[in-house]
Amino acid sequence: MQYKKKKKRQDVDESKKSEDIFVEDDNFNEKMHLNEVFKESEGRYKFPINNSKVPMNIFSEDMKILDVNKRLIQLSGYSKKELLSMKLKDIYPESAEILSEGIKKIIEAKKFPIFEVNLHTKKGKIIPVEIVVTELKNYGPKSVFQGTVRDSDALIQIEKALTDIEKSFKTLVETSFDIILLFDRDCRTLYVNPTIEKLSGIPPEDFIGKKFVQLGLSDDLVNLYKETVYKVFETKTDDRVELKLPKGIWIDAFLVPEFDEKGDVKFVIITARDITERKHAEERLRESENKYRGLVNSCVDAVISVDMQMRITMWNPAAERLFGYNEKEILGKSLMTIVPKSYKKEKEKEKGFDEYRKTGASIVIEKTVELEGLRKDGMKIPIELSISSTRVGENENPTAIIRDITERKKMEETLKHSEKYQRTIFSSVHTGIIVVDEKTHEILDVNQVAADLIGVSKEKIMGNICHRYICPADEGKCPISDLDQVVDNSERVLLDVKGNKIPILKTVIPIKLVGRECLLESFIDMTERKKMENALKHSEESFRALSDDSIDLIMRHDREHRHLYVNPIVEKFIGILPEDFIGKTLKEMGFPKDLVKLWEKAIDKVFKTKKNNHIEFELPKGIWIDALLVPEFDEKGDVKIVLTSARDITERKKMETALSWEVSINNALAKLSRNLLSQASIDDISYLVLEHAKDLTCSQYGFVGYINPKTGYLMVPTLKRDFRKELKKKNKKTVFKKFKGLWGCVLNNKESIFTNDPAWDPRSTGTPEDHIAINNFVSAPAMIEDKLVGQIALANADHDYTKKDLDLVERLADLYAIAINRELLEEKIRGSEEKHRKIVEKFLETVSED
Structure with a gap:
């Protein structure tokens, strides 16, 4: 460190100043000698000491103050004359002994100790300071010392901040x-x-x-x-x-x-x-798997598991005995390995496996089917196959139990031959059977079902004439033999023993038994069916009444997707009268193609699978619908109509969207918080915050800046990378001394704002000619309590800004303020350390020059 040399001054009063310092010496000659020495040394030390920004003094071994600089005079409040008449104990009263002992150590050990003492000012204020004491050479015959005073308040504040951080970290841990x-x-x-x-x-x-x-x-x-x-x-x-x-x-x-x-x-x-x-859960899983494997291996039936590609994944010993493949040979191969080629070509049977492989659902799942299996030696064997499926995570795991039914098939074939006569009689049977002589109308035979329906035993029925006994027709007016009517699945009446009329569905077939012309009458009781029809009619009326008053949308569709019924609530949903739907499809009514395709696909699925189908979709005008499609079956078990119940779930969708947005925002803020801790500078922090703010609000432009704590100016480093790229002029400034316009309003009032029409906003001062056009704007101040430390501003989002966007920017501003505060504190610590380093370097250089 170099100092400018100061011109020597001839001052006749210098000797007088020196004489004042050594007034207590007894020997005049010695005093004059010391004055000469001091005058020579004074020129060397006075300039750097007096001009130092650090308080300094020079004192003798007996603690008398010999000289002080301007900074110590300002700190203590005493005049130079007052200080030169004092000893160190007068301004450091509690530390006199410590300083005295320290000076002795300097003389003995030649060390430069640092003392923590309290300086008492003239006004009575106590200031904690540190004194670095060094011995000055060539100052005189006696030992003279220099004391450099350092204000320790800043260090105490730094230590306190570090202590608070350590406490927070310790609490977290x-x-x-x-x-x-x-x-x-x-x-x-x-x-x-x-x-x-x-x-x-x-x-x-x-x-x-x-x-x-x-x-x-x-x-x-x-x-x-x-x-x-x-x-x-x-x-x-x-x-x-x-x-x-x-x-x-x-x-x-x-x-x-x-x-x-x-x-x-x-x-x-x-x-x-x-x-x-x-x-423990893993151990229980292993135990369960071992137990399951033991059960499977001991099973007498073949047990096979496959994956979604129909590759065999499990093969028990019974499967090995049945098909001839050992486990090592068969694992990983297709299930079709044990299926004959003739079976593979039968599309209807193969369809079940293809459907399961593609959708995870099939008509063969949870069913027992009979088919042929193919052994390793090429022999075909009849098998009974039962397939079930379990879901583990995302995967379906089908398992088949296979049984060899060769012996059962042989027994069934034998039984068929022995029951040929019975099968001929009962092949046309619906329920009850009565055999009547066609000429005499005598009841020749009756089965148990018919006897139960009539209400007496078979023996009491046989031999009776059917007229007026079981048939209401009069003698000579038999619908079959006398009137030549054909009775085939016709609704008729059967009389029971008490004369009650029982509705039946009747079929009469002429047959010949042992050369005798007879009538084989078969019928089923329609009593329950009639009750069901009446109940169904009543239910249909009730359904229509309920559906007409329902708050849910209810519709019925046929296989061609035409509307058979629509309840009145449809007008509230989409503004179209229910009668305008009847007989028409959505396509014919001009609905959007994507909606038509979705709806027809959902209806087709119900007709195909015979199962309920659940879908959610969006109508025009932003209305969301939750629809449940249910099959209605006919007498044969086929789907006749698809019934749909639909509900407006627009509000629920809005809530789900809001919740999803909040979760994504919280995740992004958490990630940003972690990243902020690792950033090296306020500029890097500003860039990171801006990128997150733009992404989360879908904004095209923006800037993030901080307030310079010394000047109060707004520093905007992000303009270097982002905003300036679109400006028509180059070298735009990134430091703003005055705050104006919308962004300035945020800083001046310390309040957040957003607007979707900046040109007409009264707070706006307009857009400069060389500036990009601003379509919408949102901004929030970064605050630490009531102190303004920065700002986040965004513009030109792909949507109108809302209160939700403003809340998000305010949350980001809070994080940014914390990051700025942390960085400024660390910068202050670094500055303090650099300041002390320079003081030491200056002192060492001064000593070196001496």
Whole structure:
């Protein structure tokens, strides 16, 4: 450090000043000699001392103040004359003995100690300071010392801030659900949080300074832990290990190295989590799998599992006996390996497997079917196949139980031959059977079902004439033999023993039994059916009444997607009268193609699968509909009509969208918070915040800036990368001294704003000619309590800004303010350290020059 030389002045009063300093000396000659020495030394030291911004003084071994600079005069409040008449004990009363002892040590050990003392000002104020004491050479025959005074308030504030940060970090660590430990190279525990006691039963203080071997843990566990810790020290990389503690507790440990200034691993941080429940669940799963495998292997029927591509994944011993393939040969091969080629070509049968492979659903699932299997030796065998499916996560796992039914098929064939006569009679049977002589109308035979319906035994019925007994027709007016009517599935009446009329569905077939012309009458009781028809009619009327008054949209469609019924609420949904739908499809009514395609596909699926179908879709005007499509069956079990019940779920969709948005915003803010902690400068922080703000609000432009704490100007580093790219003029400024327009209104009033019509906003001052056009605008100030520290501003989103966007920007501004505050504090700490470094360098250079 170089100082400009000051011209020597001839001042006749210098000797007088020197004489005042040594007024207490007894020997005049000695005094004059000292004056000469002091005058020579004074010229060397006076200039740098007087012009130093650091308070300094010069004092003798007996603590008398010999000289002071302007800064110490300002700090103490005393005049120079007053200070030169005092000793150090007068301004440092509590520290006189400390300073005296320290000076002795300087003389003996030649060290430069630092003393923490309290300076008492003239007004009685006490200022905590540090004094760096050095011995001055060539100042005179006696020892003379220089004291450099440093105000320690700033250091105290920094230490306090660091202490607060350490306290917050410690609170976070000690309340964590995870175990957190620190180890040195000797595997000694330097720190462990209280969570350790919950898992190990050992208080955290018992770990400090100890190795795991000293805690009574098993040798295997200790060795594993040591190896893992040493590995992190050697490789300087993260590691992970699972450990089993005493009492059966399992933990998942993540080891991270902490480096010193040289880049060496100083210690290892371990974060461990209790995974005992997970381990127990895995063990139960293994036990369940072993138990299941044991049951499958002991099963007498073949058990086969396949994946979604119909590849065989399980093959039990019974399957090996049945088909001749061992497990090693068959695993991974297609299920079609055990299906004959002739079966593969039958499209209707193969369709079941294709449908399952594509959709996970099939007509063969949860059903038992009979088909042919193909053995390894080429022999075809009849089998009975039962397929069930279980879902594990995202995957379906079909399992088939296969039984050889060769013997059963032989028995069924034999039974068919023995029952040929019975099958001829009962092949036309619906329910009750009565055999009547065509000429005499005598009842020759009756089955049990018919007897039960009539209400008497077969024996009492046979031999009677059918007229007026079981048939209401009079003698000579038989509908069949006398009137030549054809009775085929006709609704007739049967008389029971009490004369009650029973509605029946009747079929009469002429047959010849042992050369005798007879009538075979078969019929079913329609009593319940008639009741059901009446109930159905009543239900239909009730349904129409309910549906007409329902708040849900109810519709019925045929196979051609035509509307058969639409309740009145449809007019409220989409503004079209219900009668305008009848007999028409959505396509014919001009609905959007995508909606028509979705709707027709949903109806076709119900007709095809005979199962309910559930869909959600959006109508014109932003109305969301939740629709349940249900099949209505005819007598044959085929789907006749699809009934649809639909409900307006627009509000629910809005809530779901809002919730999804909030979750995504919270995730983005959490990610941003983590990233802000790792940024190196306020500029980098500003860029990061701007990118997140633009992405989350879908904004095209924006800027993020901070307030310079010294000048109060707005510093906008982000204009260098983002906003300026679109400006027509180059070299636009990034520092703003005055705040104006919409963005200036935010800073001046410390209030957030948003507008979707900036040109007509009264707060706007217009857009400069060389500026991009602003279509919409949102901005929020970054505040620390009531102090303005920065601003986030965005423009030209692809949508109108809303209160939701403003809330998001305000949340980002809060994070930005915290990041700025942290960075400014760290910058202040760095500045303080640099200031002290320069003071020491200056002092050392001064000493070196001397």
